[in-house]
Amino acid sequence: MKIWAVIPIKALDKAKTRLAPVLTLEERQKLVVQMFEHTVQELADWPLLEGILVVSNDPFFEKFAKPYGFEFLLEDQPCGLNSSVTLAAKYLQSQGIQAMLVIHSDLPWISQYELNLLVKVAPDHGILIAPDRHRSGTNVLWAAPPLIIPFAYGCDSFQKHQELAQQANCPMIIFDSDSLSLDLDLPEDLIFYQKSMSNNQKSVN
Numbered sequence: 001m002k003i004w005a006v007i008p009i010k011a012l013d014k015a016k017t018r019l020a021p022v023l024t025l026e027e028r029q030k031l032v033v034q035m036f037e038h039t040v041q042e043l044a045d046w047p048l049l050e051g052i053l054v055v056s057n058d059p060f061f062e063k064f065a066k067p068y069g070f071e072f073l074l075e076d077q078p079c080g081l082n083s084s085v086t087l088a089a090k091y092l093q094s095q096g097i098q099a100m101l102v103i104h105s106d107l108p109w110i111s112q113y114e115l116n117l118l119v120k121v122a123p124d125h126g127i128l129i130a131p132d133r134h135r136s137g138t139n140v141l142w143a144a145p146p147l148i149i150p151f152a153y154g155c156d157s158f159q160k161h162q163e164l165a166q167q168a169n170c171p172m173i174i175f176d177s178d179s180l181s182l183d184l185d186l187p188e189d190l191i192f193y194q195k196s197m198s199n200n201q202k203s204v205n
Contacts, residue, residue: 001124001144004051004092005043005101007070008084009036011058016106022187035184036061036105040068043103046112048119050097055088081153089146099124099144102151107139108193109179118142118175126171131158133181133192140180 009032016028023031043052052070054061062072073088085102092100099122103110118140122128127149128142138157143149149168152160165172184190 001099002050002097003048003099003101003119004053004097005046005049005103006085006088006092007036007039007043007052007054007103007105008081008088009054009056009058009061009105011056011078012060013058014078016184018186019184019190022190031184032105035108037064037068039103039105039107039110040064040070042110042112042115044068044070046115048116053088053092055084082151085151085153086147089143089151093146097146099142100146102138102141102143104139104183106184107180107182108184109182111179114177114179115140118177118180121173121175123171123173126173127161127165128173128175129158129161130175130177130180132183132185133178133189137183137185139183140175 012029012032015032019028040052043049053073054070055073055075057075057078059074065072073091075084075087089100118128118130122142123144125144129138130140131137132139136156136158138153138161141161148170149164152164162172182189182193184193
């Protein structure tokens with residue numbers, strides 16, 4: 001099966017606005033770049049992937065394409081996450097790609113090990129959703145084929161993607177994962193991550 005990963009990412013000047021109460025714009029931009037690099041590093045040498053597609057309206061991220069070996073799709077203008085993912089899905093399906101994994105670049109604990117577990121249970125034809133820790137958002141979405149359902153990122157996307165899969169009458173799997181459930185969207189997420197890292201360091205010491 002031909003599998004591609006899709007990483008949609010906003011322009012740096014819109015970086016993590018919901019973290020503005022606790023981080024400056026410079027700090028947020030640094031965090032976005034660090035997490036983006038971490039994500040593509042994890043995916044770059046993953047044997048199951050045929051390719052990686054980064055989609056953004058910010059050409060800044062294209063400079064990472066050569067060292068990490070991904071394709072870059074530049075949007076003409078920012079039209080939102082659903083538009084970005086739909087653009088990527090149309091492109092991949094036109095290339096004969098059978099499945100795509102939409103992976104957000106703000107998952108600090110993402111790993112090939114966990115993604116291998118996810119792919120093992122993903123349907124050959126259907127949807128798999130890895131929700132965030134609040135079971136509100138969609139952190140990783142498997143779509144086989146890429147355009148099997150419309151995309152409904154935003155508020156309550158976890159529930160909306162389930163409903164869309166039911167409407168399409170296609171198999172759907174929910175993949176609960178501690179490591180994939182943490183995204184750094186809100187100040188409380190950042191605090192949770194920092195506390196977890198601090199506790200891990202204490203346990204090691």
